[in-house]
Amino acid sequence: xxxxxxxxxxxxxxxxxxxxxxxxxxxxxxxxxxxxxxxxxxxxxxxxxxxxxxxxxxxxxxxxxxxxxxxxxxxxxxxxxxxxxxxxxxxxxxxxxxxxxxxxxxxxxxxxxxxxxxxxxxxxxxxxxxxxxxxxxxxxxxxxxxxxxxxxxxxxxxxxxxxxxxxxxxxxxxxxxxxxxxxxxxxxxxxxxxxxxxxxxxxxxxxxxxxxxxxxxxxxxxxxxxxxxxxxxxxxxxxxxxxxxxxxxxxxxxxxxxxxxxxxxxxxxxxxxxxxxxxxxxxxxxxxxxxxxxxxxxxxxxxxxxxxxxxxxxxxxxxxxxxxxxxxxxxxxxxxxxxxxxxxxxxxxxxxxxxxxxxxxxxxxxxxxxxxxxxxxxxxxxxxxxxxxxxxxxxxxxxxxxxxxxxxxxxxxxxxxxxxxxxxxxxxxxxxxxxxxxxxxxxxxxxxxxxxxxxxxxxxxxxxxxxxxxxxxxxxxxxxxxxxxxxxxxxxxxxxxxxxxxxxxxxxxxxxxxxxxxxxxxxxxxxxxxxxxxxxxxxxxxxxxxxxxxxx
Amino acid sequence: xxxxxxxxxxxxxxxxxxxxxxxxxxxxxxxxxxxxxxxxxxxxxxxxxxxxxxxxxxxxxxxxxxxxxxxxxxxxxxxxxxxxxxxxxxxxxxxxxxxxxxxxxxxxxxxxxxxxxxxxxxxxxxxxxxxxxxxxxxxxxxxxxxxxxxxxxxxxxxxxxxxxxxxxxxx
Numbered sequence: 208x209x210x211x212x213x214x215x216x217x218x219x220x221x222x223x224x225x226x227x228x229x230x231x232x233x234x235x236x237x238x239x240x241x242x243x244x245x246x247x248x249x250x251x252x253x254x255x256x257x258x259x260x261x262x263x264x265x266x267x268x269x270x271x272x273x274x275x276x277x278x279x280x281x282x283x284x285x286x287x288x289x290x291x292x293x294x295x296x297x298x299x300x301x302x303x304x305x306x307x308x309x310x311x312x313x314x315x316x317x318x319x320x321x322x323x324x325x326x327x328x329x330x331x332x333x334x335x336x337x338x339x340x341x342x343x344x345x346x347x348x349x350x351x352x353x354x355x356x357x358x359x360x361x362x363x364x365x366x367x368x369x370x371x372x373x374x375x376x377x378x379x380x381x382x383x384x385x386x387x388x389x390x391x392x393x394x395x396x397x398x399x400x401x402x403x404x405x406x407x408x409x410x411x412x413x414x415x416x417x418x419x420x421x422x423x424x425x426x427x428x429x430x431x432x433x434x435x436x437x438x439x440x441x442x443x444x445x446x447x448x449x450x451x452x453x454x455x456x457x458x459x460x461x462x463x464x465x466x467x468x469x470x471x472x473x474x475x476x477x478x479x480x481x482x483x484x485x486x487x488x489x490x491x492x493x494x495x496x497x498x499x500x501x502x503x504x505x506x507x508x509x510x511x512x513x514x515x516x517x518x519x520x521x522x523x524x525x526x527x528x529x530x531x532x533x534x535x536x537x538x539x540x541x542x543x544x545x546x547x548x549x550x551x552x553x554x555x556x557x558x559x560x561x562x563x564x565x566x567x568x569x570x571x572x573x574x575x576x577x578x579x580x581x582x583x584x585x586x587x588x589x590x591x592x593x594x595x596x597x598x599x600x601x602x603x604x605x606x607x608x609x610x611x612x613x614x615x616x617x618x619x620x621x622x623x624x625x626x627x628x629x630x631x632x633x634x635x636x637x638x639x640x641x642x643x644x645x646x647x648x649x650x651x652x653x654x655x656x657x658x659x660x661x662x663x664x665x666x667x668x669x670x671x672x673x674x675x676x677x678x679x680x681x682x683x684x685x686x687x688x689x690x691x692x693x694x695x696x697x698x699x700x701x702x703x704x705x706x707x708x709x710x711x712x713x714x715x716x717x718x719x720x721x722x723x724x725x726x727x728x729x730x731x732x733x734x735x736x737x738x739x740x741x742x743x744x745x746x747x748x749x750x751x752x753x754x755x756x757x758x759x
Numbered sequence: 760x761x762x763x764x765x766x767x768x769x770x771x772x773x774x775x776x777x778x779x780x781x782x783x784x785x786x787x788x789x790x791x792x793x794x795x796x797x798x799x800x801x802x803x804x805x806x807x808x809x810x811x812x813x814x815x816x817x818x819x820x821x822x823x824x825x826x827x828x829x830x831x832x833x834x835x836x837x838x839x840x841x842x843x844x845x846x847x848x849x850x851x852x853x854x855x856x857x858x859x860x861x862x863x864x865x866x867x868x869x870x871x872x873x874x875x876x877x878x879x880x881x882x883x884x885x886x887x888x889x890x891x892x893x894x895x896x897x898x899x900x901x902x903x904x905x906x907x908x909x910x911x912x913x914x915x916x917x918x919x920x921x922x923x924x925x926x927x928x929x930x
Contacts, residue, residue, distance in 0.1 A: 260912075263890045268827055384919030419913035430912075540920030545908055547918050580889035580908050585882060595802040595868065595881060600810065600905075607906040608919075 211452050215485045219243045220753065222473060222487030224459050224502070227304020228735050229722045229742035230493035231437025232352070235444050236746035237491075238451035242753065245452050245485060246445075247475055249494075250301035252455040255439075258428035262579040265426045271308040272297045272426075277636040281643045290630060295644045297687040298495045302455055303428075303438030305495070305689070306735065310425040310549050310577065311406040311434050312616075313358050314733040315349050315740075318342040318369045319559055323567075323728055327560050330567045333620035333649055334525065338727045339699045339708040342369050348740035348747070356435040356739070357412045360404030367399070367555040379551070380409045380418060384542035385611035386551035389574035392670035393554055403550045403573060406435035406735070415439060420547040425577045457483075460639055462490060462506040462515055462718070470718045476637055489717045489749065489758050493742065496526070496691030496723035500627045501642050503695070503720075516712040516720070519702055522695055523627040526646055527619035527729040529688040531570065532656040534613045534663035535587070536672030541608040544576030557662060558731055560618075568655030570617030570731045572663055576610065583607050589676040613666060615659040616732035619692070620649040627694050646688075690734050695724035710745035717758050721745040786824040786832070790855075791839060792817050797857040798842070799884040801864050809901035811884050819887030819896025820880075831879060838876025845870050 213219050220242035223234045230246060238244045253271075264270050273280075273294075281290035299305035319326055321338040329335060346369070352358075354376050362374035379402030382390070386402075393400040407424065408417040418433040432439045445451040456478035463471045463484070472486040492499050500523035506515035514522050553573035560569050578587045584603040587610065593599040625647065629640035660677055667675045698704025701713035710721040721742050723734050730737060752758050784792050799811040799820070811817075824832050846856055846867055853859055856867065871877050887896030889903065897903060903910050917923035 259891075260910075261891045261893070263827070263886055263894060267886065381916045382922055382925070383916075384921035387921040387925045390925075420916070420918070421911070421913055538921075541907070542919040542921060543907070544919065546914040547916070580903060580906060581886050584885045584889055584906075594872065596865070597804050597806040600803050601807060604807070604906050607908065 210446070211449050213243065213245050213452050215483055218472070218486040218488050219245045220487070221245075221489050221491060221749070222247065222485060223491045223493060224473065225249075225304060225492070225494035225498070225722070226302045226437070226442065226453055226455075227299060227493060227495065227722070228306040228437060228738050230491070231303065231306070231442045231445070232739050232742040233491050233493055233721065233746045234451050234453075235437075235441035236743065237750065238445040238448040240750040241450070242750070243450050244445070245454060245487065247457040247459055247473070247485070248302050248453065248455045249458050249498075250299075250304075250455065252302045252453065253307075253428065255428070255430050255432050258430050260421065260423045260427070260430075262581055265308070266579060266582055270426065271299055271301055271428060273300050279633055279635060279641045281630045281633055281641055283643070283645050284647045285624065286645055290643045290645070292633065294687050295646070296497050296642070296691055297689050298497065298691060302442065302453055303436040306406070306436040307428045307434070307438055308426050309406075309689075309735060312550060312573070312733045313353075313360070313404045313406045313736045314571065314731070315369060315371070316342060316345075316730045316737050317367065317555075317558060320728055320730045323560065327562075327567055330620060330649075330651060333567075333622050333651075335567070335620060336698070336727050339697055344708075345737070345740045345744060346370070346372060348743040349736060351743050352736065352739040356406055356437070356440045357408050357415065358404055358406055358435065359409040361402045364401035365399065365555055367558055375404065377409045377412060379403070380405060380407060380548050381420065382551045383544060383547040385544055385574040385576060388538070388542075388611065388670040389552045389613070389666065392666045395669050396666065398554050398556045400552050400554050403553050405548060405550065407548055408433045408435065413440075418548060422545045422547055423579070425549050458637060459494075459502060460505060460637070462492075462502065464508050464510060464515070464715070468510055468715060470715055480637065489719070489753065491719045491721065491745075491749070493720075493722045496694050496726070497627050497642055497644075499720055499722055499724045500694040501629065504629050505639065511714070516695075516705055516714040516718060518714050519705065521703060522705055524623050524625075525621040525693040525696055526625040526627055526644070526691070527621055527693040527726065528625075528646060528648070528652075529690040529732060530619045530648075530652055530656060530729070531614055531616045531732060532660045532663070533678040534660055534667060535589075535610055535676055535678075536613075536667035536670065537606060537674045538609050538611070538670075538672060542576070542611055543608050544611055545579070545608075549577045550575040557659060564658060566651040566654040566658075567620065568618035568651050570615045570655060570659050571733075572613055572615050572659060572666070575612050575614055577612065577614075580607065583610075589674070613663040615656065615663060617652065617655045617659055618731060619652055619729040621693050621696075621728065622649055690723065690729070690732050692723040692726040692729055692734055695720050696727055697725045698727065709748040710741060711748070719745055719749060784818075784821045787817075787821045792821060794839060794842075794856045795820060795835075795880070797859075797864060798868065798880060799887070801861070801868055802881055802884045803888050808905050811888055813898070814888045814896050814901045815898040816884050816887035816896045819890070819894050820883050822895045823883060823886075828883065834876055834879055838874070838880070841874075841876070842867070842871060
């Protein structure tokens, strides 16, 4: 835990809200540049020794994610409906945030992701736009992230990837049986499989031990410290400076402004639910694509009656979802997919939008197994499998080690009607408004998932599957969205976007927002690499601006 | 830096010994426990090796109802009452679920298998069979043994048939 402790009345140089994928990076960059930093994190400060392979704790209970019992969420399909309580979204809630419990897929965006409006034209019912930055603007920061955090992969293996200035710092992780079967099948079909880039160490790196193939990545904290979360990579570097205080279990309810319209600090609840005001010269909000707009919407003032930095009215709009569909196959011999990291091979052949398909969108497909024993018996069998009895038992016993999954990760179009707002009725355990999610799929997103599913089945069949099946792809009702994107868009026009090309708000000069909320398009999911590249870039800009006195 | 074997073996040990099953009930009375166990043993029967009964699923359920699933107690109370009502309807001369024949128990389950109580009991039975043994079920890792899950803290490749085959082909 932090050695340094700043006074709440001391206006620290930077206050960072959220110690996750973005906040951890920002804190490290600012502290190592010589600034005094306080980081406020909603969740606890845990370490490797606090984690375990407990499926019930981490997948059937909130574990490392938001707990709807204390922070309820409501969901509705459209604003004509009444929202009902449902855990529609999920995020990591501890120091390290989602980078602690994520599956660790680490895809860079493609060049096309930043200019799809120019490439594809307008899409009816959506607000598809180009980003104000190009891939080339982010490339140095993707590289920096890969080297500082520790990413394993094979440069050049994906013929569709954008140019990179350096190879991955670490070689790919050992392939598992799903990866071998996927390799063979996709090559047979003329496709281009490549080793999955992952935020997991394949070899010792910067004093950290490599992966031991235990298989408990998705939804779990890594007991070996081999998963390259900000918790084990950059946050220790931030603390080592003696200028960064990580303050866990602090729940921010409002960002305060002075008469000149500048942020002065935040009011938060500490672990004893006392209200504290922390002063700061500059505020960075890195609390994710749902919590960031929620905090802005709660931070109302005379100057910003509709929420802070919301002169455009677009804070909380354009929520983009964690789209994708699952297909599974049963094989003759044991794969023992529970051993090793979840994903070892994937393709980007269907990544780009192809007008010949008749709809906007595309995606990647990976070979994986992300079930643990009980979850597999309950949710992993073919839909027609019996739910109880000797045949049920016999099926989960024989299928568990012989099944693999192909999962697609596909586009989610920005639609103004898909929003994060404050529930008018329901409150959380601190008396703050519950988050209300309004979301429905764009028809092109559904068409993309359906089309990719036919390709997934084709690959499973080419791999020699004895039997294939798919899960329902309307995931809103089945699984919460974990990729929270688009709700504080980046853009050059203050009338239609919240932050500029450096994640600085148009409305408040000393307020930055950087996390998934900045995204203008969804890419093909797997947003963590881009979130962290944006965080490095925003921090770099803030350091230069602060040094020339532009932020004070 | 390689993986420290002492750290790994300590983790493995902690993982193996975590919690031993408690041989008495904390939440349920023995009669109710016997009735619920009779249903759990039909959800995961003992055919072809250990089932819910051998894995001690009922101890898992009992402990769950006083810990993480305490909110489900009312569902169990009303659910078992409705189950007994249904048993009396179907088999008027019977006295308990556990004393019904196997065929009769399955007939009873078919009559309630779409209820939310049954889905909850099914979920808890599977969790008690395949969840971490520290919760009181999956005794001696009997559930894990049935599915071939080794429950180790680390694995060495090859993991499965196909990656081993690919490795052989390279040689």
